[in-house]
Amino acid sequence: MLSAQTTRLFGFYPGTVALVTAEHLGTRNLLSVGWHTALSMEPPLYGVAVGRERATSPLMRGSGRFGVNFLPFVRARAGQGAGVLSLHDLAAGGEDKFERLGLETLPGVGLALADAYLHYSCEVAEVVPTGDHDLFVGRVTEVRYDPALYDDTGLFTGEAAVYLGRSAYVTTTRERAVYPPEVFGD
Numbered sequence: 001m002l003s004a005q006t007t008r009l010f011g012f013y014p015g016t017v018a019l020v021t022a023e024h025l026g027t028r029n030l031l032s033v034g035w036h037t038a039l040s041m042e043p044p045l046y047g048v049a050v051g052r053e054r055a056t057s058p059l060m061r062g063s064g065r066f067g068v069n070f071l072p073f074v075r076a077r078a079g080q081g082a083g084v085l086s087l088h089d090l091a092a093g094g095e096d097k098f099e100r101l102g103l104e105t106l107p108g109v110g111l112a113l114a115d116a117y118l119h120y121s122c123e124v125a126e127v128v129p130t131g132d133h134d135l136f137v138g139r140v141t142e143v144r145y146d147p148a149l150y151d152d153t154g155l156f157t158g159e160a161a162v163y164l165g166r167s168a169y170v171t172t173t174r175e176r177a178v179y180p181p182e183v184f185g186d
Contacts (some may be wrong), residue, residue, distance in 0.1 A: 011165025017079050019103075020048050021067035021111040022059035028110070029097055031056040032083030034163060035133065036068065044140035046120050049133040055087035060124060060136055067111030068120040068138070072149070073171035075115050076161035078103055080169070112144055117158055119144045 006012075018036045022029055035049035046068055050057050060066045071079050078101040090097055098104070106112040112119040122138025129135075149158035159171040 014162045014164050014170070016070060016160055017083070017163045018048065019069040019071060019079055019082050019113060019116075020050065020056060020060075021069060021105070021113065022056050022063060022065070023110060024059040024062035027059060027087075027091075029056045029059055029087045030069075030082045030101075030103070030113075032079055039137060045125060046122055046138050046140050048136050048138070049130060050136055051133050055091075057134065061127065064124045065111070066122050066124065066136065066138060067113075068122060069111075069113040069116040070118040071113065071115055071161060072117055073159040073161045073169065075103075076169040078115075079161055079163075080167055106144075109142075109144070116144075117146045117149045117156070117160075 015034060018033045020031045020033050020036075022031075031050065031054055033048045033050065037047050039045040039047045048066070048068060050060065056066075081101045082097065082103075085097055085100060087097055090100065104114045106114050109119075109121070111121060120138070120140045121142040121144075122136075122140055124136055125139040126137040127134050128137065146158075149156060151157050156172075157174075162170050162172060164170060
């Protein structure tokens with residue numbers, strides 16, 4: 001029963017975390033993003049909300065592109081670290097966030113994480129100010145995925161890292177309930 005009220009918005013519902021990657025003028029970074037969504041099929045658009053103070057924001061603006069990566073549950077620690085560690089702090093010590101978290105990119109696809117089960121390459125189509133974040137609307141130019149983690153119908157069969165909030169993650173289960181449209185007919 002919905003018997004309590006709060007002003008807290010984030011962390012009350014489970015969701016996947018996307019790792020947004022960007023590179024501009026020799027500087028690369030990645031960022032955990034909890035607020036992300038598909039926006040359109042035609043044209044193919046995907047949106048990520050990024051705080052303006054985050055080091056990834058000017059990289060996305062400057063290069064005009066970004067990657068959206070989804071890591072499996074076994075890599076949830078790296079996903080959390082991408083949000084906790086700041087390029088602002090690491091760069092001063094000459095550290096690379098990708099190396100610090102043990103994340104590699106695919107050869108020739110610098111914004112695609114090698115351990116991801118799904119990756120979108122995006123070109124910035126629009127940046128929409130939305131309160132304390134900017135919504136980067138990306139035109140998806142390429143989709144890569146690990147076919148070993150999808151069934152014949154294209155549904156994900158792996159173990160996704162599901163973010164509960166407050167640094168806590170769980171994973172998906174193999175149990176499924178399927179409700180095709182015909183079960184709602186007369």
